[in-house]
Amino acid sequence: MDENMNITATPAEENKPEEVLLLTDSAENAAADEAAAPDTDTAEPAPEASEETSAGTASSDISSDVSAVTADDDTAPDDGKKDALSGKDITSYTASLWKYKDIPQDEPEPFPEYLTLSEKYEGSEIIGARVRGKKHKHEGTNCDDWFEAACEGNITFIAVSDGAGSRKFSRIGARESCKAAVGYMKHTFADIMKDEPDIISVLSLDLSDEKCMAACRRLAKIVQDSVVKAYNAVENAFYDRVTDSRYSDIVGRKLDLRDFSATLLVSAVIPLITEKSEKLVISCQIGDGIAALVNTSAEYDKAVKLMGAPDSGEFSGETEFITSKRLLDGLEARTKLSRGTSDLLILMTDGVADDYFPNETRIGCLYLDLLANGILTVKEPVNTDELSAHQLDMIKKLPEPAEYPWVNDNNVKIALNYTDELCGSVGIAPEELWDERDIISAAAAAVRDRMDTDDPAERLRIWLDSYVRRGSFDDRTLVLALI
């Protein structure tokens, strides 16, 4: 970290002001050149080799944070009208109106209600879950989200996908694209590791070294190609089913490739052999959803780095899908590379990402919610005897976890913590709570005791399945990679 504090950021205006390239000092020129001339002779990405822990953007981040948070507070809930209702007024009312209907078993390829994954890989620990949204439960329709994770040696691969809500078989597109993308990355990285055993050493060279940059670009190309493979897999899935009347009967016409529309977000995490044990993270994305790196020990304002920009339209819910073949021509611009010491990579579909918007400033609250609900734990438990009087006072002010009836069975009440409510009761901002991990631990204990499971993926599943936010009823997928 100390080293990072000396890092200078590339002046944003020099190249892409909206992207804010953050570079390690030594690599500044090399990567700036790269960004300025992304179209070298091969179809290579313009790697935004970046250093997410850099102090360089601190000042601009802080100011934008503050303005964003203030604006949000002021807009509740609508246009400042005095007689407006709070989100909680509405959600307490609608809680009992949400019905639960089973997944239809008469449709081909029904998807399971839940997916969870709890794996310790050589280079990471994966905690993942995906739950059927309230909307789908209410209507008795399938969940359209999917995710996959795999490893090759100490390299980790993750894919998440969200099938288009308006498309009947989008869930198949979601599953097939995730499987194809992760499968392709795994075996292609395996080949490259076998053929070039020193590639990790090359990647670990200083970023100003052209050999390192070339290696970065080659791996980025593999990640991009995995998206192309995903497209091919979805196309194959379509051709496999196009003459099958069980599918066409349901849509009431001939199947169309777009019936398999889904977003795709893929990431690869490659541990490097550097003094700071850095990781190279490569992400590529079509559609919405968010990949974010978190340095959990950095300050709130500097902790989160988004690993891509979701496609979004003029209105909510409008995005791009992998079935739009033209998008495959622009994958370079959809690829992000980051080299740094972040210890958590989060991938999520829009069902979660939309609840933490604007993502730049709110992903930190997502991390706090994960801590406060016992899904992730604070690394070093602190002796309560060492707490200050002020901290003990804050713990005293912690609210009871908020209970809502479980959609699947209204008689079961699920109690969860909400960062915004914790902050409200204790009287501090999320930025301050971020530094009070002991307070969060104390809050988490109350939830964890009720969850009755030691599996963090299971706790993640319960939380995803039951946290309540007004207007949030989509499928939710969240994959955490502790790297």
Next chain:
Amino acid sequence: MSDYIRRLPVYLLIDCSGSMHGEKIEAVKQGIRTLVSELKGDPQALETAYISVITFASAARQEAPLTELMLFREPELKASGATMFGRAVEVLIDCMNTEIRHSTQTQKGDWRPLVFILTDGSPSDAEDFKVNASRLKAMKAANIVACAAGADAKTEYLKMLTDNVLMMNSLTAGDFAQFFAWVSGSVRMTSKSIEAKPGELMLPPPPHGFQIVP
């Protein structure tokens, strides 16, 4: 902060000209009451739908600003005067320009608005109507459904606003009730297929006695 939500804006443009007087306007009022009460039973609509009513007669005005479903009160509607439909479309455009939130870097936009239009005649301000109709269509800022109530309603005008035009053949109270029941179904279906791409408006089949104008 947690109160921030993405709304599904629903605009009702209602013809309150003299020809709507009597049983018809009463049926419309009842229809709006039923619409609101049906939507209040639907958790998705409750969490997202915001409703506004714009009327047009000798003047056009927004009777109810975009209001959260739970707090929405039906405006008192009276029918008399001319059919300043073109002016109403202008009011709709103004309201959408000021009320609708678009996606930005720091703000999630609303869902694409839904506009339902009901008229039993043709615009008294035909020239204004043509100008504003093409403005509205060019904005592509909403999913619009127009209903022509009875044979006097000129569907060729409605076609200037949207490709989704319905024709209501008879004008009994029951027909109006059916129209609003269908609107309710459409709002709920939209709030369900909310991820649909622009132009992929999914609506329930029109009620019995209604025709889709090709």
